[in-house]
Amino acid sequence: MSVTSSAAAISAARASGRAALIGYLPVGFPSVAGSLAALSTLCGADGSSEGVDLVEIGMPYSDPVMDGPVIQRAGTRALARGVRTTDVFAAVEAVRAAGKPAVVMTYWNLVDRYGVDAFARDLANAGGSGLITPDLIPDEAGEWLAASDAYGLDRVFLVSPSSTDERISMTAQAARGWLYATAVMGVTGTRSASSDAAPKLVERIRSLAPGLPIGVGLGVSNGDQAAEIGRFADAVIVGSALIKPLLVADDAGTPEDLSGLRTVVADLVQGVRR
Amino acid sequence: MNRRVNQASLPDPSGHFDIFGGRYVPEALVAALDQLDAEFTRANADPDFWAELNRLRREYSGRPTPLTEVPRFAAHCGRARVLLKREDLNHTGSHKINNVLGQALLTKRMGKTRVIAETGAGQHGVATATAAALMGLECRVYMGKVDTDRQALNVARMQLLGAEVVAVESGSQTLKDAMNEAMRDWVATVDDTHYLIGTVAGAHPFPKIVREFQRVISTEIAEQMTERFGQLPDAVCACVGGGSNALGTFADFIDTPQVALYGFEAGGDGVETGRHAASIQGGSVGVLHGMRTYVLQDADGQTMDSHSISAGLDYPGVGPEHAWLAATGRADYEAVTDTEAMAAFQLLCRTEGIMPAIESAHALAGVMRLGQRLAVEQPDATPLIVACLSGRGDKDVATAISYFGLPGHPDLYTGGQA
Structure with a gap:
């Protein structure tokens, strides 16, 4: 496995005795250039923090059924402002230039339309580590399994508290890199408290697929929650909480203002180091 | 392509009609889709289920x-x-009641107490609200804001029948966005809620079940x-x-x-x-x-x-x-x-x-x-x-x-x- 793979970033954090921090931002919001600047801040390239360990770049989609209102709003604006599928490769390159590995999170039709093999090729060429596929389960993933094999890309599938043991095992078998465990039954978005479903699910995955790193996401909003989840997960995934300050800046007519994002990133970076 | 496939055998067990169909859904919904498929298979082979559905068709519909x-x-x-x-x-x-009565009976068999639905013109929403009232199920209907505006009569009908109507303001604010919102609801509520899809669309087994009803x-x-x-x-x-x-x-x-x-x-x-x-x-x-x-x-x-x-x-x-x-x-x-x-x-x-x-x-x-x-x-x-x-x-x-x-x-x- 190549050194840039997303799993390597998770193991490196583990080696230093903490959970990895994975941050999600969509390409194209507040603009393509603005999203590249925000991704750079997320990576800590502006010196404001050590940055996240791994970046998850979201591709805005017209029908994001796994996303709550915050990510929907950012995605809708990105699409209205003209973001295209090919912009995601520039975002991957920007993250790589900032010294961090990148995975892309995308609904399947965008990859299907681009051409699965062509997408895998261009993602690998841009330096991307792999894909998180919220609406592609291994049962339908034949073409992606082949393309990700051909280009050495990680394939991160989701598992949920409702997944049976049999499906967790099957999904872990099909995955490469790590598994995305959804902490709650629901869509993305910050919540005041994470549920106890998450530690139970992580425990189940560990017994069924020992050794496969597990990232936990959905509902993580601050450093305290990141610290709490970091105690049982290999990686903590944060999305909506990072986008909220960008939406506030965009609404205020100052989309270039990244100060709110810096504060949230610093708090989360601290959280996983507690 | 004109290949010969006996329609009675479709969809295949994984929900495909040749290259079409399948299940492109969040993993969180797979357990519920499997449960629904299993319950439908049992009900379909159960003469009592069909006797009850046929009675409702005759005496109610x-x-x-x-x-x-x-x-x-x-x-x-x-x-x-x-x-x-x-x-x-x-x-x-409308014909929507044919499917709704069948799926509402399945909801009861699965022990679920709440149904959600998407609706465009409001016909499916009204039918769902009707079946929910008949069978004592809680009901929420998602409808695009454009459609709640142009189909105000059906919004009122659903409310009179005891359903809660949610106007969906995302995207194009029509049927597709109502479906997105219903999916988001279902991902969070799948334990006690059945998503009563109104057409032969969506992930397997919905296209098959709705066709059969x-x-x-x-x-x-x-x-x-x-x-x-x-x-x-x-x-x-x-x-x-x-x-x-x-x-x-x-x-x-x-x-x-x-x-x-x-x-x-x-x-x-x-x-x-x-x-x-x-x-x-x-x-x-x-x-x-x-x-x-x-x-x-x-x-x-x-x-x-x-x-x-x-x-x-x-x-x-x-x-x-x-x-x-x-x-x-x-x-x-x-x-x-x-x-x-x-x-x-x-x-x-x-x-x-x-x-x-x-x-x-x-x-x-x-x-x-x-x-x-x-x-x-x-x-x-x-x-x-x-x-x-x-x-x-x-x-x-x-x-x-x-x-x-x-x-x-x-x-x-x-x-x-x-």
Whole structure:
């Protein structure tokens, strides 16, 4: 496995005795250039923090059924402002230039339309580590399994508290890199408290697929929650909480203002180091 | 591609109609889809389940629905004799109740206490609210904000029936966005909630289950035609949005090649204008709402807004079995514009005293075109054509008033005021 793979970033954090921090931002919001600047801040390239360990770049989609209102709003604006599928490769390159590995999170039709093999090729060429596929389960993933094999890309599938043991095992078998465990039954978005479903699910995955790193996401909003989840997960995934300050800046007519994002990133970076 | 596949064996166990269908959904929903598939399989083999559903169809919904010959309308359809399958005479005014009663019974069997639904024109929402009231289920209906505005009467009907109506303000604020929002609800509530999808779309097993509950339409057509004419129809026609009334109309005839199958999609301003909802005629193969099918999408795969005067057909995808029937050539699909549909709407009102839903008027316009075409192609034949009149038009009166520019006041006054 190549050194840039997303799993390597998770193991490196583990080696230093903490959970990895994975941050999600969509390409194209507040603009393509603005999203590249925000991704750079997320990576800590502006010196404001050590940055996240791994970046998850979201591709805005017209029908994001796994996303709550915050990510929907950012995605809708990105699409209205003209973001295209090919912009995601520039975002991957920007993250790589900032010294961090990148995975892309995308609904399947965008990859299907681009051409699965062509997408895998261009993602690998841009330096991307792999894909998180919220609406592609291994049962339908034949073409992606082949393309990700051909280009050495990680394939991160989701598992949920409702997944049976049999499906967790099957999904872990099909995955490469790590598994995305959804902490709650629901869509993305910050919540005041994470549920106890998450530690139970992580425990189940560990017994069924020992050794496969597990990232936990959905509902993580601050450093305290990141610290709490970091105690049982290999990686903590944060999305909506990072986008909220960008939406506030965009609404205020100052989309270039990244100060709110810096504060949230610093708090989360601290959280996983507690 | 014309490969021979026995329709009774489709979808395959993983929910595919050849390359179409499947399950493109978050993993969080897979357990619920598996549970639903297993429960449907058990119920389908259980005579008590069908006895109860058939009792409700007979005593509550009013089945069998009549097959009405419409000679004054048929005078505009070449030499064809035209019969309408009167799904508009079902309780709640459309074919939607056929599916809803079946799925509501499944909900009870699964021990779930709440149903959610998406609706476009409001017909499925009203049917769902009705079944929920009948069976004591909690009910929430998601409806695009554009549709709650243009179908205010149906919003009120659902509320009167005890359902909560949520206006969806994301995206294009129509049926597709209502489906997205219902999916988001379901991901969070799947333990006690059944997503009562209203059409033969979505992830497996929904396309199969909804088809089986709508199959009664074609079963009755076959019986009524045999009894009255001693033969099956030469062609059956239906409008296609997601495609549930059409698949119900086709189901029993798919393996009977002498019955031609015609689906009429919403052509909006015309397929060539790009402002339409004809996914098969004007779309391409993609993934939407859990299924691989024909989708209206841009070069990147972003779903494009659909356009139709009919809220119930205003959807940028189509059920995967229709995609398969189109690709194999077993069924023919054509687009009918807003203008053609509204002309047929008015014609049926004036010639037969039947006010169709604007959705169903697309099928009527299709029958006019088909009958006229057949009169040229086979000048000596008198084809027997059955069209599914999927719903009644009361809900569309406001749209019709504005479309036809009706004055909104009486035609004449008698005078004699003080």
